[in-house]
Amino acid sequence: DTAVSQTPKYLVTQMGNDKSIKCEQNLGHDTMYWYKQDSKKFLKIMFSYNNKELIINETVPNRFSPKSPDKAHLNLHINSLELGDSAVYFCASSLSPSGSLGEQFFGPGTRLTVL
Amino acid sequence: GESVGLHLPTLSVQEGDNSIINCAYSNSASDYFIWYKQESGKGPQFIIDIRSNMDKRQGQRVTVLLNKTVKHLSLQIAATQPGDSAVYFCAEKAGNEKLTFGTGTRLTIIP
Numbered sequence: 001d002t003a004v005s006q007t008p009k010y011l012v013t014q015m016g017n018d019k020s021i022k023c024e025q026n027l028g029h030d031t032m033y034w035y036k037q038d039s040k041k042f043l044k045i046m047f048s049y050n051n052k053e054l055i056i057n058e059t060v061p062n063r064f065s066p067k068s069p070d071k072a073h074l075n076l077h078i079n080s081l082e083l084g085d086s087a088v089y090f091c092a093s094s095l096s097p098s099g100s101l102g103e104q105f106f107g108p109g110t111r112l113t114v115l
Numbered sequence: 116g117e118s119v120g121l122h123l124p125t126l127s128v129q130e131g132d133n134s135i136i137n138c139a140y141s142n143s144a145s146d147y148f149i150w151y152k153q154e155s156g157k158g159p160q161f162i163i164d165i166r167s168n169m170d171k172r173q174g175q176r177v178t179v180l181l182n183k184t185v186k187h188l189s190l191q192i193a194a195t196q197p198g199d200s201a202v203y204f205c206a207e208k209a210g211n212e213k214l215t216f217g218t219g220t221r222l223t224i225i226p
Contacts, residue, residue, distance in 0.1 A: 040123055041123055041202055041219045042218055043204065044216075045213050045215075090159070103149060105161070108157055
C-alpha cells in the first residue's frame with residue numbers, strides 16, 4: 001500500500017550506459033515530479049508532469065527524458081550516463097501543481113551510482 | 116539549540132529539549148511554505164505547512180513561524196525524541212511556481 005514507489009532502489013552502472021527509473025503513485029494525484037538530490041543533500045526539481053503533460057522542465061541535459069504513460073506513472077530515462085549523474089533521484093506526486101495543495105508526497109528514492 | 120539552514124549545518128540537541136531550525140528564503144513573492152523531514156535512506160516527508168497570510172501554525176509538537184518582513188521561517192520541535200533525528204528542509208512556493216527547497220539542516224538528538 002505504498003503511496004509513491006520507485007524501482008530500482010539502487011542502480012550501479014558504467015559510464016555511457018542507458019538506464020531507466022520507474023515511478024508509480026496510487027494516491028490518485030494529477031501531478032508528478034522528478035527531483036535530484038546531490039551528495040550535499042540539495043534537492044532540485046528536474047521535471048513535473050500534470051495529467052501526463054510536461055509542465056516543468058528545468059535546465060536538465062537532454063540525456064534525461066521523462067515519460068508519463070498515464071497520470072499514475074512517471075518514468076525517467078537517462079542516456080549516456082556520466083559520473084556527475086550519480087545522485088539520489090526522488091519521484092514525488094501532489095494533488096495539483098498549484099497553491100496550498102502543493103504538498104508533495106515523495107517516493108523512497110533511487111540511488112544511482114555511475115562508475 | 117538553533118541553526119541557520121543556509122548550508123547543511125548539524126544541530127545537536129539533548130533528548131527532551133526543544134529545538135529550533137531556521138530557514139532564510141529568497142523569494143518575496145513566495146506565499147506558501149512547507150517543512151519536510153528526511154530520515155536516512157528515505158524520501159522527504161511532509162511535517163507542516165503555512166501560508167503567507169499567517170505568521171504561526173502549530174501541529175503536534177511542532178510549530179512553524181513565518182516572518183515575511185525578513186523572509187525567515189523557523190521550525191520549532193518541542194520535547195525532542197530520538198526519532199526526530201533527520202535532515203529538515205524548508206521549501207517555498209510562489210503561486211503556481213515550482214516548490215524550491217532550502218539546503219537542509221541535520222538534526223541529531225543526543226540520548
